[in-house]
Amino acid sequence: MKALTETTILFIIVLLCTSVFIAAVPEIQIKPEGAEHNVGDIFKVKIVVTIIHKKCPLPITSTVIELSKNLMLVNETEWIQVSSNVYEKTIWVKCVSEGEGTIRVYRKCPIYGLIEAQVKIGVGVKVEETAEAKIYWHIPNTVYILLTLTAVSVFLAFTLAKRRDRRSNMIRLGVLAFSLALLGFVKGGCPCPIGAVQIIPVLLLDMKIYIGWILLLLIPIIATLIFGRIYCGWICPFGALQELIGLINKRKIKPPSSLNYIKLLSLAVFIGLSISIGDEVFREYDPFKALFNLSFTETTLALLIIVVLASILIGRPFCKYICPLGAILMLVDKVSILRIRRDSKLCINCSLCRRICPYNTDSGTGKGECILCLKCITKCPRQALSYR
Incomplete structure (x- = not known):
C-alpha cells in the first residue's frame, strides 16, 4: 500500500509539473x-x-x-x-x-x-529604452467576492468553533460548494490567486503593477496571517472541487504528512518558469479552469481525470503536493495570529485529531497545514482544542 501511495503521488506530480515546461504565449505580440x-x-x-x-x-x-x-x-x-x-x-x-x-x-x-x-x-x-513602472488600477469584481467570502467564512469558523458544533464540517462544505459554483463555474476560475502567484513576479520584472492581481494574492495571505488558512479550507474553488469529489471515498490513503512539503518545490518551479518564460505557466494546461469553462483539450482532460482519481484515493492532491499558493500559505500559517491551539493539560494524546485530519497532521502543532476544517475541535473527547 505504501509503494502504491508513493507511486501515485509521484505520477501526479510528474504529469502536472512537466506540462508547465511548454512555453506560455503572451496575449498580445507585436512583430x-x-x-x-x-x-x-x-x-x-x-x-x-x-x-x-x-x-x-x-x-x-x-x-x-x-x-x-x-x-x-x-x-x-x-x-x-x-x-x-x-x-x-x-x-x-x-x-x-x-x-x-x-x-x-x-x-x-x-x-x-x-x-x-x-x-x-x-x-x-x-x-x-527607459524603465518606467506602469500601474494598472483595474480591480476585478472577483476581489470583492473574495473579500465577502473571507469575512463570512471567518465569522462562521469562529462561531462554529466556539460552539463545537458538530455540523461545522457540513456547513464548511456548503460554503465550499457555493464558492465552487460562484468563483469556479460562474467566474470561470479566473482571475485567481493561484495565477497571481505566477504572474505577479513576471509583471513586476516588466515594470507593470496590476493592483487587481496583487489584491487577489494579498487577501488570502493577510487572511492566513490573521486567521489561519481560511482561504484553503473554506473558499478556494480548486480545493472545493477536490474535497467534494473526495466525499465518494471515506477511507482514503493517508501519505506521510512530510510529503506535503513537496509543494515548496512546486512553488519554486512555478515562479522560476514564469520568470524565465515571461508569462503565467500552466494556464493552458490547467484542468480546473478547463472544467470551469467546459472547454477541454486532450491534455486538460487527462489531467482532470488524474486529479479526480487522486482526489478519491488521497484527498486534495493538488492542494497537498502541487499548489504554489498553498505553499505560501503554509509558510504564513506558521506565524498566524489565530490558530487551533491545544491545551496540554486536557490533551490525553489519543491522536484522534491526527487520524481525522485531512492533512494527516497533529492539531495545534503549528505546522502550517491546518485548513480549519474544525473536525478536530468538534470531535476531541476532552475539548482540548480551541480556535483562538
Missing part, C-alpha cells in the same frame, strides 16, 4: 518588437492576439491599435483566425516625421482590465 526607420519609410508590422479564455466576452474586433503622431497607418488587413484562439493582423505604417514613435495595441478586458503591448519605433533617431 517586430522595435525598429529604426527614416522619414518616408513604409514598414510592415504583424500583430498576434491570443485569446486566453475560450469564453472571452471581448470580440477580436475590440482590439485597439494606436499610433503616435509621427506614424501613419497606410494599410491593414482584417483579423485572420489562424487557430482556435489565435488571430493575426498585418498593418503597414509610414514614418511621417522624425522622433521616437510608438505602436500600441490593447484590449480592455472586463475581467483582467487593460491588456496591452507596445513597441518603440525610431524615425531618424535611435530608440532609447
